[in-house]
Amino acid sequence: MMNFRSEGKALALAAAIAGGVLLATLGAATVMRGRVQSQQHLAARTAVGGGSQPMMVAAEKGRQLFLQSCAHCHGDDARGDDGPDLHNLRISDAHVALLIKNGIKGDMPSFAKKHDDADIAALTSYLRTLH
């Protein structure tokens, strides 16, 4: 077995390799992520024109909740990732609330335990700001 007489050398070797692996991993992920996202954005841009609206307090709270509970499926900007794009929803507020509460079997979990009605109202008003 290789036996470094100096522990310092071993430490330098360990730090260099571990740091290199970590950087390479995060770097590769960032590059891959960029590719995936630019594809998504292209698709989104062709689907809807831009446009924004001043956010209300509830909507801002809703955005925070969204980032916590929904973004890992619907994308940080709700443009869709594995779950669909949530811009320009065609379904009613009541229907949105029902979906959040009950989930969608096999596709989306139920949030009835995690979010109360006030949370769900905030989430809904956030989703309504997405045009």
Place this chain on the structure above:
Amino acid sequence: MFGGDEMWTRLHGATTHFPIALLLTATALETLALLPHRAAQRWQREWRAVSRWLLGIGAVSALPVVFSGLALSRWNAGGQGLLWKHHLFVWPSFGLLIALAIWRIAVGESASRRSVIIYFLMLLVAAGCVAAAGFWGGELAASHG
């Protein structure tokens, strides 16, 4: 998030327990080796040798876990909410696991007592991180019904 990525989900779930178990066992063995008790001391070299190799295998076994996890999250190494919490502990665990394994194997038995103590403390940090990463990973999996 896992809808279209069944294969990565399975692979991540199947591989993820190896580095966790190996790192935790390696930590337990190093702890044994540090115990002052006679019986523990008598096997000290053996505990350490086994621990060293378990850690080495653990580091290698982490590679497919990280790869499948990244593929699963669509290469999102950061994220939000649960995914962010998971990553917050995953990356330190991964880096430490590799660094500690390489250092330990490179110095072999010739480490000074002081370095061994520092190594042991880092191992504890890594074990804590991996436990937290596993916990949030479990929460992520659970939130995907």
